[in-house]
Amino acid sequence: MDRIRIYGGQRLNGTIPISGAKNATLPLMIASLLTDKTLVLDNVPRLADVNLLQRILGNHGVDIMVSGKRSGETQYDGQTLHISAANVIDTTAPYELVSRMRASFWVVAPLVARMGEAKVSMPGGCAIGTRPVDLLIMALERLGVEIEIDRGYVIARAKSGLKGGEIKFPKVTVGGTHTALMAASLARGTTVIENAAREPEVTDVADCLNKMGAKITGAGTSRIVVEGVAKLGGAHHRVLPDRIETGTYAMAAAMAGGDVLLENARSELLQAALDVLVRAGVEITATNTGVRVKRNGSGLAPVEVTTSPFPGFPTDLQAQLMALMTRAKGTSHITETIFENRFMHVQELVRLGAHIQLDGECATIEGVSALKGAPVMATDLRASVSLVIAALAAEGETIVNRVYHLDRGFERLEDKLAACGAAIERLSG
Numbered sequence: 128m129d130r131i132r133i134y135g136g137q138r139l140n141g142t143i144p145i146s147g148a149k150n151a152t153l154p155l156m157i158a159s160l161l162t163d164k165t166l167v168l169d170n171v172p173r174l175a176d177v178n179l180l181q182r183i184l185g186n187h188g189v190d191i192m193v194s195g196k197r198s199g200e201t202q203y204d205g206q207t208l209h210i211s212a213a214n215v216i217d218t219t220a221p222y223e224l225v226s227r228m229r230a231s232f233w234v235v236a237p238l239v240a241r242m243g244e245a246k247v248s249m250p251g252g253c254a255i256g257t258r259p260v261d262l263l264i265m266a267l268e269r270l271g272v273e274i275e276i277d278r279g280y281v282i283a284r285a286k287s288g289l290k291g292g293e294i295k296f297p298k299v300t301v302g303g304t305h306t307a308l309m310a311a312s313l314a315r316g317t318t319v320i321e322n323a324a325r326e327p328e329v330t331d332v333a334d335c336l337n338k339m340g341a342k343i344t345g346a347g348t349s350r351i352v353v354e355g356v357a358k359l360g361g362a363h364h365r366v367l368p369d370r371i372e373t374g375t376y377a378m379a380a381a382m383a384g385g386d387v388l389l390e391n392a393r394s395e396l397l398q399a400a401l402d403v404l405v406r407a408g409v410e411i412t413a414t415n416t417g418v419r420v421k422r423n424g425s426g427l428a429p430v431e432v433t434t435s436p437f438p439g440f441p442t443d444l445q446a447q448l449m450a451l452m453t454r455a456k457g458t459s460h461i462t463e464t465i466f467e468n469r470f471m472h473v474q475e476l477v478r479l480g481a482h483i484q485l486d487g488e489c490a491t492i493e494g495v496s497a498l499k500g501a502p503v504m505a506t507d508l509r510a511s512v513s514l515v516i517a518a519l520a521a522e523g524e525t526i527v528n529r530v531y532h533l534d535r536g537f538e539r540l541e542d543k544l545a546a547c548g549a550a551i552e553r554l555s556g
């Protein structure tokens with residue numbers, strides 16, 4: 128199993144290219160099931176989760192061709208996928224696959240909308256919380272889908288097609304909104320989605336669906352209206368830049384000090400997080416090529432942050448901010464409101480010398496003057512990368528174990544940081 132070794136104390140200077148967003152790529156790939164025509168996706172990140180979803184979709188008969196390298200292309204340029212679901216051979220998504228990646232549960236919506244049936248394993252719990260799918264099921268039922276739960280599987284049927292309806296989410300759910308959008312696009316009549324997720328990845332998926340012939344208005348607001356169409360066609364779409372990767376490297380630069388350009392990043396996709404960094408004393412400048420992050424000399428100020436759905440501070444950056452605040456001059460409070468168990472990084476940060484107290488959903492972080500390197504591991508993607516951030520400022524050697532979590536969502540993390548001067552390397556095996 129690969130590990131990552133980091134020697135802390137190096138400043139970061141240079142350019143980090145930001146890849147396409149994982150959390151847009153996954154639903155976009157799944158949306159290919161809505162049509163028998165080819166969907167071409169550009170700027171697709173090279174990630175373990177993308178490869179795994181490729182295999183999962185392959186199980187349904189989806190054919191995915193990856194374009195070869197173009198001349199002048201760098202190793203960081205995203206790949207282009209040509210995805211064809213012309214021949215869906217199986218509408219069942221088995222437990223062995225869905226349990227490895229929760230987002231693959233989302234195939235239920237396009238399969239039932241286009242094929243009239245789907246049998247998809249319930250994903251089960253995961254490291255960051257219970258993560259139920261009741262609201263996704265509710266959304267499908269509102270569109271006339273009959274749902275049966277049998278032996279761990281959700282069996283969805285709509286033999287005479289889906290009917291538009293009103294879907295009012297009692298809480299904001301990204302997966303629920305993706306599900307509603309995909310299903311409503313092929314439903315007869317109008318669907319209104321209230322309290323929809325406003326995350327940029329939802330807007331990106333809606334944009335792509337519209338290119339495929341869907342009639343969606345209001346994406347990016349909490350009320351989305353979908354006029355169903357009988358058929359969707361192919362499209363060519365470029366995945367938007369990854370705001371969580373952007374925020375992660377912004378915090379890495381803030382932690383290590385230095386001056387880094389996050390190339391291709393779009394500041395408006397993570398304004399709440401950038402505002403927090405400014406409050407902490409980090410210099411942030413939006414340029415026409417990306418976002419520049421600078422911290423020289425001065426210490427970090429503590430912050431008070433509560434995670435919330437977009438446009439609030441994202442839960443997917445909570446662990447990274449906590450790592451950063453371990454070195455602030457004073458006491459910070461971070462409250463996690465989205466997932467009940469997303470503090471798995473706390474005990475590992477404590478192993479590096481952090482002072483963190485947990486009280487329910489609130490973490491109190493007392494900044495320390497030094498962290499000390501140690502072997503650490505984490506049980507999810509964002510928690511793992513928070514340990515990398517802490518290690519950048521820790522004295523001596525830190526070994527981050529279970530690197531496969533990082534590979535799920537960060538493309539060539541160690542190369543991107545090493546190119547800016549970090550003493551970081553992958554140890555294979």
Ligand code: EPZ
Nearest residue numbers: 150230258259260261262263299300301302303443465466
């Ligand atoms: C998406 O997960 C992201 N995953 C997550 O990113 C992200 O943390 C999350 O949205 C919140 O922003 C992808 O896009 C692939 P939700 P999702 O439905 O859609 C509750 C990462 O690290 N809920 O918005 O599964 C749920 O338990 C990952 O990249 C229900 O109660 O999240 C949570 O408390 C991890 N019932 C809240 O809603 C449901 O049926 C928000 O979850 C569905 C959700």
